[in-house]
Amino acid sequence: MSDFTNGVYKIVQIYVNGAYIPIGCLTSNSFNETSEMLETTTRQNAEGWKTSIPTKQSYNISLSGLVTENDRESTILTYRDLQNIKRNRTKFSWKISTNDPTKADFGNGYITSLSNNAEIDSFIDFSMEIEGYGKPYELITEQELLNYTLNVTI
Numbered sequence: 001m002s003d004f005t006n007g008v009y010k011i012v013q014i015y016v017n018g019a020y021i022p023i024g025c026l027t028s029n030s031f032n033e034t035s036e037m038l039e040t041t042t043r044q045n046a047e048g049w050k051t052s053i054p055t056k057q058s059y060n061i062s063l064s065g066l067v068t069e070n071d072r073e074s075t076i077l078t079y080r081d082l083q084n085i086k087r088n089r090t091k092f093s094w095k096i097s098t099n100d101p102t103k104a105d106f107g108n109g110y111i112t113s114l115s116n117n118a119e120i121d122s123f124i125d126f127s128m129e130i131e132g133y134g135k136p137y138e139l140i141t142e143q144e145l146l147n148y149t150l151n152v153t154i
Contacts, residue, residue, distance in 0.1 A: 009099035012063060014077055014085070014092050016152045024076030025066040027125070031096065031105070033059045033136075059132040061094070061109070067116055067124040079116060079126050085152060086111035091133055093149040104139035107132055108150055 012029050013020040035054035042051045071080040085092060089110065097104040109130040116126040 011097050012061070013095045013097070014152065015095070015149050016077065016081070016092075018151060020095050021075070021077050023063065023065065023082065024073060024078055025068055026063055027066065028062075028064045029096070030062045031059065032062070033057065057135075059107075059136055060112075061096075061130040061132070063128045063130070065126055065128075067126055079114075082111060082114055082126075082128060086114045090152055091150060092152045094130060095139075097139075102139075105136055106139060106149075107134065107136035109133050 010029060011022050012026060013022045015021075034057065036056045036058075037052040038055045040051045040053055044051055065079075067079045068076070071078045091108055091110055093106065093108050095104055095106040109132045111128060112131045113129040114126065115128075116124055118124045
């Protein structure tokens with residue numbers, strides 16, 4: 001048995017109408033964290049080495065998937081649902097979980113970009129960016145999750 005988690009088990013969900021609902025038909029997702037760096041002056045600068053310390057941090061989540069034919073599904077979030085959340089500029093709670101229920105990340109964010117691509121004789125696919133709002137958290141208990149959750153209605 002491998003210590004690595006297979007990407008098929010990584011599920012991205014948004015809290016809608018009182019429950020976390022998975023984004024349907026995802027083919028890939030990634031989580032990216034960055035830190036702004038403030039340059040500093042130390043003795044190492046005299047030797048030609050740059051020094052700095054981290055200040056503000058941020059993150060974004062990139063997603064890709066397929067557009068479903070039934071865009072009025074109730075068990076998954078469809079492209080149309082995501083479109084409504086983005087167009088309404090709604091801040092929402094997200095959760096990313098794996099096949100291990102003790103390993104999940106969650107936080108709040110906004111959809112900053114959403115696009116679809118329709119090629120002849122191919123499935124329509126989409127891509128999306130979520131910009132994080134505040135600090136992301138690791139799931140410790142379900143109660144902690146509910147303490148940070150924003151309910152969205154679609």
